[in-house]
Structure formats: structure tokens, C-alpha cells
Amino acid sequence: MDYLTANRAQLLDELTALQQEYKRYQQMGLKLDMSRGKPSPEQLDLSMELLDIHVYKGETGIDARNYGVLEGMPEARRLFAALMGIAPDEVIVGGNASLQMMYYLVELGYRNGYANSPCPWKECERVKFLCPVPGYDRHFRITEYFGFELVSVPMTPTGPDMDIVEKLVAEDDSIKGIWCVPMYSNPEGVSYSDETVRRFARMKTKAPDFKIFWDNAYCVHHITDTPDILLNLMDECRAAGTEDRPFMFCSTSKITFSGAGVAAIGASAFNVKYILKNMFPMTISFDKINQLRHAAFFENRAGIEQHMEKHKALLRPKFEMVDSVLRSDAAPYGDIAHWRMPNGGYFICLRTLPGCAKRIVDLCDKAGVKMTEAGATHPYGIDPNDNTIRIAPSFPPVEELRTATQLLCLCLRIASVEHQLENM
Numbered sequence: 141m142d143y144l145t146a147n148r149a150q151l152l153d154e155l156t157a158l159q160q161e162y163k164r165y166q167q168m169g170l171k172l173d174m175s176r177g178k179p180s181p182e183q184l185d186l187s188m189e190l191l192d193i194h195v196y197k198g199e200t201g202i203d204a205r206n207y208g209v210l211e212g213m214p215e216a217r218r219l220f221a222a223l224m225g226i227a228p229d230e231v232i233v234g235g236n237a238s239l240q241m242m243y244y245l246v247e248l249g250y251r252n253g254y255a256n257s258p259c260p261w262k263e264c265e266r267v268k269f270l271c272p273v274p275g276y277d278r279h280f281r282i283t284e285y286f287g288f289e290l291v292s293v294p295m296t297p298t299g300p301d302m303d304i305v306e307k308l309v310a311e312d313d314s315i316k317g318i319w320c321v322p323m324y325s326n327p328e329g330v331s332y333s334d335e336t337v338r339r340f341a342r343m344k345t346k347a348p349d350f351k352i353f354w355d356n357a358y359c360v361h362h363i364t365d366t367p368d369i370l371l372n373l374m375d376e377c378r379a380a381g382t383e384d385r386p387f388m389f390c391s392t393s394k395i396t397f398s399g400a401g402v403a404a405i406g407a408s409a410f411n412v413k414y415i416l417k418n419m420f421p422m423t424i425s426f427d428k429i430n431q432l433r434h435a436a437f438f439e440n441r442a443g444i445e446q447h448m449e450k451h452k453a454l455l456r457p458k459f460e461m462v463d464s465v466l467r468s469d470a471a472p473y474g475d476i477a478h479w480r481m482p483n484g485g486y487f488i489c490l491r492t493l494p495g496c497a498k499r500i501v502d503l504c505d506k507a508g509v510k511m512t513e514a515g516a517t518h519p520y521g522i523d524p525n526d527n528t529i530r531i532a533p534s535f536p537p538v539e540e541l542r543t544a545t546q547l548l549c550l551c552l553r554i555a556s557v558e559h560q561l562e563n564m
């Protein structure tokens with residue numbers, strides 16, 4: 141039945157049948173979680189050898205057990221440089237979380253400003269940040285925490301709408317930055333086109349200290365054999381003379397251990413110097429033993445890529461399962477759901493009829509399946525169309541994922557029928 145063309149009587153009959161099926165799910169006592177993009181235990185097991193690596197002496201004789209070397213062990217800087225496509229002296233290797241490094245740099249701009257800031261951002265009358273939507277809730281949360289105004293910019297199939305970005309940043313010097321997940325974006329799995337990357341490098345910004353927070357969290361996280369390819373932002377910025385504009389980030393959170401990996405910042409050598417000078421009062425050094433372990437475990441970028449093939453083998457069937465259940469259990473009922481199978485990353489983004497996402501997530505919750513809160517993909521947790529749901533297939537086993545997605549489709553159908561009945 142096509143819900144968009146069905147008449148009232150048909151929809152009422154359908155709703156009764158769906159509600160009965162929903163009750164059956166409620167009686168199953170499910171307790172499933174598709175809410176956070178966490179690696180599964182099997183994925184974490186892939187890196188257990190890390191714990192057997194007992195290294196503490198670096199290649200240049202640095203004793204990693206001791207204080208010092210704030211910028212990170214040379215071999216770890218080299219590894220992350222290869223991952224980000226920049227030079228080792230453009231890398232600071234930190235602790236376990238790239239999010240912490242993003243927070244640190246936002247805080248640095250706020251408290252102190254950057255080397256090319258006219259003043260610390262806290263002294264500006266207002267500070268705005270561009271937030272491509274849908275996007276990553278934790279990014280938005282950082283800038284919301286500092287009291288910045290979050291300005292939504294729509295995502296397109298090639299990245300943020302660059303006509304809007306260019307216009308805004310050219311006109312308004314209170315816009316100090318933008319959050320970007322340029323490869324396999326969270327949650328849509330979109331990778332930015334070459335044109336988008338070039339426009340980011342070349343665009344004119346009214347704020348001299350405008351920064352691109354380039355969070356390449358999923359740079360090697362392919363799940364198909366036709367991976368996306370991302371142009372190197374730093375190369376383009378160098379060519380355009382804007383190499384101090386990007387702050388790049390990545391981590392091994394979804395390569396080794398999400399709670400005990402290694403994270404890094406990539407920035408121009410000039411910015412690296414400035415950041416290190418300002419980090420100095422905060423810590424004497426990060427966990428260099430873990431940095432060495434990771435460098436020894438992977439050796440180089442090829443080592444990471446080989447390792448990611450094992451993640452791919454575990455993740456791909458899960459994404460395919462979600463895709464196939466959506467095809468069989470949602471697609472036949474008319475134009476009530478849109479999604480696309482990404483080539484990588486950690487999420488599938490489901491678009492519903494307007495005003496249905498919250499209702500669907502709530503229905504799932506009441507039947508024992510936890511989804512990411514509706515609205516989390518938008519600044520301030522408000523999705524104006526209430527039609528975006530982030531599906532995180534990585535954690536549950538495949539069979540649980542089937543059941544959870546089947547329930548999600550049932551809830552989607554209930555909410556869609558209710559929507560049609562209300563709008564007749």
C-alpha cells in the first residue's frame with residue numbers, strides 16, 4: 141500500500157494492524173541499542189595485540205615513560221602525518237580523544253584568540269559558528285557550551301552548501317569557524333567534492349581568524365570496495381595562501397580502541413608552534429607510550445589500511461542488513477523514507493515525512509530499541525522539520541540489528557500513517 145495515496149479507511153485499517161504488530165514487539169522485552177556509533181566488541185578485539193607491545197624507547201632515544209615531548213613521539217607524528225596528508229612538523233599527537241583537542245582549540249580561540257586574531261573571541265560582542273546540518277551533536281555541543289551562536293548550513297550531496305557558506309563568511313566577521321566532517325560525514329556519509337574543498341581553501345572570509353575545524357574522523361573508514369576520495373585541504377590551502385585556516389583532526393578511536401586510542405591535530409607549522417606554546421601550561425606531555433604502541437602496531441599508513449579491511453569485513457554486513465530491511469520493510473509503502481547506503485563511516489541517515497522523527501524514536505524506545513535522540517543532528521537539538529534519524533549499525537550483532545531495524549520500520553510506518561491521517 142502506498143500511504144501517500146491511500147484513503148482514510150485504508151489508513152485506519154492499516155494503523156490497527158500495525159498497532160497489533162507493535163504490541164507483539166513490546167511483549168518481546170527487547171533491549172537493543174542503535175544510538176551511538178560505537179565499535180562492536182569484535183572490532184575492539186582486532187587490536188588486542190596492542191596491549192602486548194612493550195615499547196618505551198623511541199627511535200631517537202626518547203624515553204616515553206618520562207615527561208616531555210609535548211608535540212608527540214616522532215614516529216607517531218609521522219604516522220598521523222601520513223594519515224592526514226601533511227608534514228610531521230604539522231602534527232601534534234595528543235591523548236585518546238580528538239574531541240578533547242577540538243574543545244581545546246575552540247577554548248583557545250575563546251580565551252586567548254589565535255595568532256592572527258584581532259582579540260580573544262570572548263571579547264567579541266558575538267561569535268557565530270557555521271554548523272552543516274545534519275551534523276555531529278558533539279561538535280555543536282562544544283560551540284554551544286561557549287555561548288556561540290550556531291548557524292545551520294544545509295548539507296548537499298557534495299558537502300555543505302558552499303554558496304551559502306561563502307556568502308556568510310564574506311559578509312560577517314563574527315563568524316569565526318565551521319564544523320566539517322569532510323569524509324563519510326556524520327550522519328549522512330557524504331564526502332566533500334573536490335570543488336567544495338577548493339572553495340573552502342579559496343573563499344574570502346571577513347574574520348581574519350576564521351578557522352575550519354576539519355574533523356577527518358572517518359578518513360580510512362571505508363565499508364565498500366568503491367571508497368570515496370577526498371582532496372587534501374592543506375594542499376589546497378597552501379596553494380591559496382590560507383594554510384593557517386584549517387585545524388585538522390583525526391584519531392584511532394575507530395581504528396583501535398575508542399576509549400584508549402590516540403588523537404592528533406594537523407595544522408600549519410606556524411599554528412602548531414602557537415598551539416604548543418599555549419598548551420605548555422596545561423600538560424607536560426600526553427601518553428607517549430600509547431603513541432609508540434600505535435606506531436609500532438601499524439608502522440605506516442599501509443598498516444592502518446590493512447587493519448581497516450578487517451573492520452570493513454565486520455561492518456559491511458551490518459550496513460547491508462540495515463539497507464536491506466529498509467528496502468523490504470519501508471520502501472514498499474510509498475515515499476515515506478529516504479536514505480542512502482554510504483561508502484564508509486559509521487552511520488545511515490534516515491529521512492522521514494516531516495514531523496515524524498521524534499514520534500518514531502519514541503515508539504522505538506517504548507518497544508526496547510534505543511535510537512539517537514531525534515534532533516541530535518541539528519544545533520540546539522532542534523530539527524526544524526523533525527524528519528532526521530541517525531542509525532548507528534556498528535555495535536549490535538547482525539541478527540539483533542535485523543530485529544531493531546524491523547521495529548524501526550514498523551514505527552516509521554505507524555508514524556507515517558498517523559501523519560497522513562492528521563493531514564487529510
Ligand SMILES: Cc1ncc(COP(=O)(O)O)c(C=O)c1O
Pocket residue numbers: 177236237238239240276321326355357390391392393398403
Ligand atoms: C565526526 C566525529 N568526530 C569525532 C568523534 C569522536 O572522536 P574521538 O573519539 O577521537 O574523540 C566522533 C565519534 O563518533 C565522530 O563521529
